[in-house]
Amino acid sequence: MLRRRTPALGLALLCALAVTLSAVGSAQAAKPGAAATLLARTIADARASGSFHEVISQLENGTHVGFVAQIGATSGRQLITTSRGTRAQVVVSGGMAYLSGNSTALVHYFGLPARYAAAVGARWISFSRSDPGYQSVAVDVTTRSALSELVPAGVVTERAVTLAGRPLIALRGTVPGAAKGTAGVQTLYVTRGADPLPVQATMDLRKGGRVQATGTITTTAWGTPVAIAAPPRPIPVTDLTVLVQERAAMAITDTPGYTTFLSSSGEAPTVGRPWGRACEPVRFAFSPAAPQAIYSQAAAAVAAARAQGIDVTLETPALTWKHNSLYYRRGQSPATAAQVTIALAAGSPPGRHGAKSTPITIHWHSAADVDGHNIDLRQVSATVWEGVIAGRPERLRRAIRRLIAFTQGVGATTVPGSGIAPHGADAFTTADVAAMLEMSGCTRIAPSGLAA
Numbered sequence: 001m002l003r004r005r006t007p008a009l010g011l012a013l014l015c016a017l018a019v020t021l022s023a024v025g026s027a028q029a030a031k032p033g034a035a036a037t038l039l040a041r042t043i044a045d046a047r048a049s050g051s052f053h054e055v056i057s058q059l060e061n062g063t064h065v066g067f068v069a070q071i072g073a074t075s076g077r078q079l080i081t082t083s084r085g086t087r088a089q090v091v092v093s094g095g096m097a098y099l100s101g102n103s104t105a106l107v108h109y110f111g112l113p114a115r116y117a118a119a120v121g122a123r124w125i126s127f128s129r130s131d132p133g134y135q136s137v138a139v140d141v142t143t144r145s146a147l148s149e150l151v152p153a154g155v156v157t158e159r160a161v162t163l164a165g166r167p168l169i170a171l172r173g174t175v176p177g178a179a180k181g182t183a184g185v186q187t188l189y190v191t192r193g194a195d196p197l198p199v200q201a202t203m204d205l206r207k208g209g210r211v212q213a214t215g216t217i218t219t220t221a222w223g224t225p226v227a228i229a230a231p232p233r234p235i236p237v238t239d240l241t242v243l244v245q246e247r248a249a250m251a252i253t254d255t256p257g258y259t260t261f262l263s264s265s266g267e268a269p270t271v272g273r274p275w276g277r278a279c280e281p282v283r284f285a286f287s288p289a290a291p292q293a294i295y296s297q298a299a300a301a302v303a304a305a306r307a308q309g310i311d312v313t314l315e316t317p318a319l320t321w322k323h324n325s326l327y328y329r330r331g332q333s334p335a336t337a338a339q340v341t342i343a344l345a346a347g348s349p350p351g352r353h354g355a356k357s358t359p360i361t362i363h364w365h366s367a368a369d370v371d372g373h374n375i376d377l378r379q380v381s382a383t384v385w386e387g388v389i390a391g392r393p394e395r396l397r398r399a400i401r402r403l404i405a406f407t408q409g410v411g412a413t414t415v416p417g418s419g420i421a422p423h424g425a426d427a428f429t430t431a432d433v434a435a436m437l438e439m440s441g442c443t444r445i446a447p448s449g450l451a452a
Contacts, residue, residue, distance in 0.1 A: 035158040058215035072226030097138040126234035255435035261411035274409035276376035278441030301400035360399035409439030
């Protein structure tokens with residue numbers, strides 16, 4: 001009954017978890033008598049039902065593990081939590097298995113190397129049936145493998161019991177797949193009548209008389225249809241090595257925790273001159289239709305960045321902007337400044353998982369530098385989603401900071417409290433500024449207060 005006791009994944013995703021579960025057919029061959037017959041009929045009826053819901057509560061060596069699952073014949077979803085901070089989800093759909101989880105889950109529960117987990121982040125990993133890790137990830141998420149966990153091993157006995165006021169039959173045997181040197185009792189409670197179905201299974205596993213693990217599986221909603229869709233845009237497990245290599249290429253060397261971004265050809269912008277020139281001034285042109293309340297918040301974010309030494313400015317609603325103490329009107333901008341347009345859009349961004357909470361979508365184009373090897377930004381624009389920022393001015397300011405950082409060559413960060421990260425500071429931190437100065441080539445602060 002113990003679930004996923006050994007990390008399922010390794011360096012190349014890698015080796016399947018070696019789990020031996022007692023097959024129902026072979027186990028029953030050694031269990032003569034009425035109890036074996038009832039057990040066989042119960043499992044047959046359960047398989048015929050095709051689907052069910054399952055809740056597992058398990059305590060193993062002081063760690064509480066919980067599973068909540070919708071289980072179908074060919075698809076299912078399982079949520080996994082532990083008292084050590086694990087949060088993970090497994091989906092089986094369309095002959096594929098999918099895994100997503102926090103760092104604790106990916107590294108310490110599933111055994112993924114830390115650098116792989118960092119590269120994956122909150123995204124989904126997909127496994128085809130031919131991938132080594134498929135069986136380990138998909139185990140217990142569909143009907144056949146989930147039912148095998150309910151079946152007590154060894155010689156099974158039966159007795160009539162009442163559980164929570166409900167008359168049931170208790171089928172008692174040993175824990176299937178128990179490790180050498182351990183002994184345990186597993187009891188499956190089933191309904192009475194001609195068509196028995198599992199209701200609950202309990203397990204008690206001991207070694208040398210000391211309790212190693214206890215657990216309860218509760219099953220409900222037999223025959224309720226289960227149709228689980230595949231998660232959007234998963235990362236194939238076979239692409240993880242490439243992903244880690246890309247992440248290494250994106251790292252900003254002197255500012256740990258900060259990464260740049262990659263072109264469509266998989267190349268990072270040039271360090272020190274992402275626009276092809278060092279310390280490129282950037283002018284933001286906001287939508288003329290922007291309400292004053294939105295414009296003022298964007299202006300505040302740009303002004304704060306400028307005060308921290310980042311050479312950025314924002315057009316006024318009259319379409320003018322200041323550079324080197326001179327004012328320019330749109331269309332009269334000097335060639336030394338990069339223009340970045342910001343548009344407003346109603347509602348929330350469509351598409352990928354988690355996108356509806358994203359306040360800004362950044363669009364960009366890059367091309368090879370004059371040297372033919374490095375990549376430069378050529379054009380950047382952004383869409384700010386009013387449905388996400390409505391009533392949340394701090395979200396708009398963070399969106400503008402993300403855009404500013406992008407124009408300086410910084411794509412993302414994992415540094416806690418960063419003014420770019422969700423729920424971080426409401427201003428660029430010293431580390432944020434250092435990353436932008438390194439990438440933009442503005443390595444010192446001029447007397448004017450702007451980077452030079």
